[in-house]
Amino acid sequence: MIRFIYGDALADAPRLADSMFRDRAAQFRDRMGWDVTVDAQGRERDAYDDLNPLYVIWEGADGRHGGSMRFLPTLGPTMVNDHFGHLTGGVRIESPLIWECTRFCLAPGAEPRVAAALMLAGGEIMRGFAIEHFVGVFDARMVRIYGRIGASPEVLGSVGQGRSLVAVGLWSFSAAAQARVAAQAGIAPARSRAWFEAAFGPEAAPARAVA
Amino acid sequence: MGQFIRGASAENALARLESVETLADLQSITEALRDQYGVDHMVYHWVNSDGEQFGCGTYPQAWVTRYLDQGYLRIDPVIKGCYQRFHPVDWKRLDWSGKAVRMFLQDARAHGLGHQGYSVPIRGPNGQFALFTVNHSCTDAEWETFSQMHRRDLIMLAHDFNHAALRLEPGRTPREATPLSPRELEALTLLALGYNRAQAANALSISEHTLRVYIESARHKLGAQNTTHAVARAMQRGIIVV
Structure with a gap:
């Protein structure tokens, strides 16, 4: 299932959080060779993890991380604005209607549908919180994954070729894209809506109606 | 209501x-x-x-x-x-x-x-x-x-x-608003000239989505409520000239 968890609540899901940071080390340091910081326990964390981001995490039946991504508002520090301005035409992307999505990670051996499930969850965020766009940095490997699940971003700018490509992309919500990723994930939109409501509350709280 | x-x-x-x-x-x-x-x-x-x-x-x-x-x-x-x-x-x-x-x-x-x-x-x-x-x-x-x-x-x-x-905020040191980048200024200028979004995106060789994000970022930095307001404000302040 998909969990939506702010950084300050990760302590309530220690197994899930620990396996997420370990899987991030496996993806970003070991597989992609990025220059990231991994602590003595084997967990990859960066400065943006200290800003109490919102994590969207696929939790497997065993309670472990299957894939995840991390959101921050673009009105605060973001990776795109702090480090990738050369890929956005020099534009600092700042808006209460745009969030940054980073550290899109899949656990080693994750089921193919996990990536699609994460994108489906991203759509719930857009719809539920009136967010119009996500902006994010991604690499060549993710280009293929996003393409496969039918959620290719609009590329704002990129550097490098082939395997060393790094790009800044933009996602928007559309009913068509939602239908594509839902089909790829094999998850009905009603289910992803239920996961969103489990995290952020149902649309109508029965107790309130009697007040 | x-x-x-x-x-x-x-x-x-x-x-x-x-x-x-x-x-x-x-x-x-x-x-x-x-x-x-x-x-x-x-x-x-x-x-x-x-x-x-x-x-x-x-x-x-x-x-x-x-x-x-x-x-x-x-x-x-x-x-x-x-x-x-x-x-x-x-x-x-x-x-x-x-x-x-x-x-x-x-x-x-x-x-x-x-x-x-x-x-x-x-x-x-x-x-x-x-x-x-x-x-x-x-x-x-x-x-x-x-x-x-x-x-x-x-x-x-x-x-x-x-x-x-x-x-x-007391004792606050005034902080300059984030200046608009050349791309944002170009986008606003084209809209001020009467280009629609598709034409402006085409003129800048970017997609309409990208244009939207540039305009949305500019709107926020200008403290404007919508695109028209952002264009007007940029002209008032003399940061775009048409």
Whole structure:
């Protein structure tokens, strides 16, 4: 299932959080060779993890991380604005209607549908919180994954070729894209809506109606 | 409710946010916008980087006093749901169960608050935290219509209030607004020249989505409510010339 968890609540899901940071080390340091910081326990964390981001995490039946991504508002520090301005035409992307999505990670051996499930969850965020766009940095490997699940971003700018490509992309919500990723994930939109409501509350709280 | 049309008076109230100099100015803007949106209450309060609290808005003074006396801050589901968060919250989604919370809500209603609400939390620089709330009494269906129609504007408004409030912080060193990049200026210039989005995107060799993001970023930096307003403001300030 998909969990939506702010950084300050990760302590309530220690197994899930620990396996997420370990899987991030496996993806970003070991597989992609990025220059990231991994602590003595084997967990990859960066400065943006200290800003109490919102994590969207696929939790497997065993309670472990299957894939995840991390959101921050673009009105605060973001990776795109702090480090990738050369890929956005020099534009600092700042808006209460745009969030940054980073550290899109899949656990080693994750089921193919996990990536699609994460994108489906991203759509719930857009719809539920009136967010119009996500902006994010991604690499060549993710280009293929996003393409496969039918959620290719609009590329704002990129550097490098082939395997060393790094790009800044933009996602928007559309009913068509939602239908594509839902089909790829094999998850009905009603289910992803239920996961969103489990995290952020149902649309109508029965107790309130009697007040 | 919900008949709000962004007319000259609204633009006026929003323009006034730009030149706020005192808390009383902010107060009168909450009153004007409350009336324009046709809702029961509009409230903005914030905790600055030194931990001091400020507030303005249309809640009755008796309720504000009661809230502080009773220490409701500790049980208010809106505070619980928004503190350390950055997503907007419809009060419907909060947990109003539990005896203490139900009594709190009853007390709030007895003081003239509605049971519907939409709150936008804001994380500002250096630990500054703010909350902007619209509160109303109506059916769930009416509220749904209202919030679908206005939530985007309310989110932008929340940030405009915060921008104004940050200027009031004591001892604050004035910080220049983020300057617009050449790409943002080009995009606004083309719109000012009468290009539509497709033409402007084409002229800049970018996609329409990319253009939208450039314009949205420029709109936010200019403190404008919409694209037309952003273009007008950029021209007024002489940062684009057509």
